[in-house]
């Protein structure tokens with residue numbers, strides 16, 4: 735009886751932790767420099783394009799900083815694809831030397 739309860743608890747803990755780990759493992763955050771944005775309308779159109787892309791979970795674009803901070807699903811997207819999306823809006827995703 736006791737071992738059955740222990741099994742249930744262990745099972746629940748396992749399922750929960752696997753869920754959390756999987757969600758975290760596939761989520762990546764990247765900051766991409768974007769050239770050409772001059773006002774809030776510019777950043778809004780980049781944000782819109784990014785959010786319309788499957789796999790993008792969050793996009794914060796700042797015309798002042800000239801960058802986009804994007805949270806995305808690693809299984810569905812990569813950084814190159816995100817740059818393509820940004821470039822398709824008419825602005826320029828700047829390649830940066832990897833740190």
Ligand SMILES: [Cu+2]
Nearest residue numbers: 772773775776
């Ligand atoms: Cu603008």
